[in-house]
Amino acid sequence: MWWWKRRKQGQTREQDLAREIRDHLALEAEERTESGVAPREARYAARRAFGNTTLAAELTREVWGWAWWDRLKQDVRYGLRMLRKSPAFTAAAVLSLALGIGANTAIFSIIHAVLLRPLPFPDPERLFSIHETESGTLGSSEGLPVSALHFKTWQKEFRSFERIALLGWESLNLTGTGEPLRLDVERVSASLFPLLGVQPPLGRNFLEEEDQPGHDHVVILSHSLWRSRFQSDQGIIGRKIMLDGRAFEVVGVLPAGFRAPWLDTVDLWKPFAIRDDELSPIGDFNYDCLARLKKGISPDRALAEIKVVQNSIARTIPERIELGAVLTPLGDETTAKSREGLWLLLAAVGTVLFIVCINIANLLLARATVRRRELAVRAAIGASRARLCRQMLTESLTISALGGGAGLVVANSALGLILAHAPATIPRLDEVRLDSTVLLFAFLISAVTGIVFGFLPAWRLSQAAPQDALKSDARTTSGSRASGRLRRLLVGCEVGLCTVCLALAGLLMHSFYRLIHVDRGFAVERILNLNLALPSTRYPDMPARTRFVRRLLDQAQQLPGVVAASVSNRELLSGEGSNNFVTLQGTKVPLLERPLVDFRCISPGYFRTFGIPVVQGRVFDEADVHHRVAVLSAKTARMLWPGQNPIGRHFRLGDEESPLAEVTGVVGDVRGTTLDKLPNPTVYLPYWQRDRSDMVLAVTTAMDTAAIRTALRDEIHKLDAELPVPALRTMEQVLDRAVAPRRFQLTLVLLFGVTALLLATMGIYGVVSYSVAQRRAEMGIRMALGATAGDVRRLIVRQGLAPVTAGWAVGVLGALAVARLVRSLLFETGAADQVTLWVVSGIVLLVAAAACYLPGRRATRIDPIAALRYQ
8 A cells, every 4th residue: 555655664764864863973972082072971062063853853854845744643643632631522522513514414415416416317408498488367487388289380490409308297007917007107209318318228219200199109118117017027128018908019118217307206108199189279388398409509599599489489379479488407497496495404504513613612712721821831842823723723623523424424314314204396316325525525514614613712822922821820710801702702603593593493383384274275184085097998988987987986975984075187285287268258358368267177075075165056966967067266256256146157168169157156265286375266167077087086084094995995996997096195195295395394494493502502501601610719709798699690690691692683683684585485474473583582592591590500509718718
């Protein structure tokens, strides 16, 4: 090893230097002896003539160029000896740093994988997502999904992109290979995988001719589906599998490491093959679009081209419309919903580490008083201020290195816990690991931390006058007023930072409380949800699907314990659903200026199942099967007929060619998409009026939901043995999934806030305790002169709370400023929420008062006579 060779060379060189000095002294003594000087006197004279041998050796080492390394080793060894002499201080400092550095490393590893690491595709900076914009009812600042009709025009007109691809989601039932299985399927243009630079290791990509209706019965399997369902069969290529009763040929298997981070789990990929019914004249905005820029083309130039094409498309539409587009880097598109929350976590955990630094700096300042005489002696025998400062910084860096090493162990354990409880909505979590970049971050943050908490004590000690320190008595030495002011200033800083952390945690907690207690408009207790998809081969038309739904509802309602059962086309709290324009009878309004509403296809028992109240009129029932009827939410009724009775009125869902529907009732508003958004205007239609192959069965039970699961699955299999029955979910689970991202942020920020409070409390207690110990004689004199125990306690608490109060006040102002930056993470909670600020202020001040009271109580037990005798 190179370092072993260098060590051997160094040892040889040291031996040569020592031998040369000995030979020189011996030769000089021999010459003096020959001139008549006694041997003993000759040796002394030779040494006097040579000078300081140690200094000569050090000067020689300077010439060698490795003196700095020797000094560093000396400083490290000396620092380790000093740390060994104070095991309590060393343990407290290393453990505090391990928690702070470990937590920062764990959170940074997530941020690095999710936000900073480029997407795992060739030239990811040239990958973009395209959204459309529209000036009418559909307009959105964030853009809309893409129209399939417009995409076909883009394929012909775009020149700035190498490739563009359209994506859309659907579900299919896999049968014929064991238990029926429902798959999440992504329809994609044949250009998608070449666009991403992905080549299946087994098989091939889609061909352009396969991206046409009638030629699209080919699929590419995800690696996980190939492994779990087909046992990694190498002969799968060319085989036929049955999806919704139709045969599809497997042409490829994707790599094991392939991930589409902008999508949820995808089991299977098939060609998009745009159908004629998806080519709406004004655009059916339902799909995603990815694009790869050509080399040398800037995003601004590409966007300008898109806008020109959009303007030409708008001129072909009879309705007056302005079309635009938004071009977003794919990496930003993927992480848009997680970015702000993750940066908030890193800021919170960084604040905790800074408080750790302040605490250790305060401890070092306290130890500095005891070490003044030691450093004064070193200064008296020739050590420069720079040398002393370097020694102190080396000790600090040694502590931070030990804390950083322990922090990596903490980070590895903490990362496992965080990932186990992280919501699935955070993308790329499977890529999180402690890689070389994260290890470099841990090294850098350890070094910076050592410098941060070691600089002030080192600077203060290096500025101390050696004469004053040597004259003082180590037993009674107290810190200077400047040193005391500095420690109090540090206490105020950590209290302010702690207040900011706790205030943010309190705001998130108040926001989360409001979110989970918001008026949802529907019940969640004892309700089971089950997603089903009817294959078109066995249920080819709407009458066949309607018959199945009726039989399913009849069988479900006859099960013991079932109170109500219903079906709908979309699960509650599953995001944006189906929507369309409303045309009132007898009105002539441009289509894109008409009201836009969500619509849900439901069975009559839907409102009873979810406890949605009927406000006016009645709910449709099976007797209305031959009539066009609908039920409106209260918000929809107010929007369409403000101040009027909507019952019996008629409207069309869509354009003038759609049939008229009669309003039979009005029900309460429901937060059906997400809890943090106001209820959307919603129209409820009977399931037999809209052709849907996918549905959600919901069952309300009078008993524990676990007792009904098996019975419900058995009834479905009796109706159709080949129909996949996925896992049933309770509405509590659905609700829990909807609030999981906010709960994750709240839990971590609250944990960091409580940690900050504990660290600040330790800092306050340490500073006040040290002050009491240094002022032992003063306390004795006060009590000897008549001060009561209460007077002494009040004095110590008042002086201890002075920097705390100042830090708290600054912290509140800082919390108000920071809270405005994260306003988007709050729900119905203002940045200046008075309840939160008062509660946090009360906690901080009460805990700080307790931390000051305990040393004050101990001070009252000082015996004045003993204190004066000690002085």
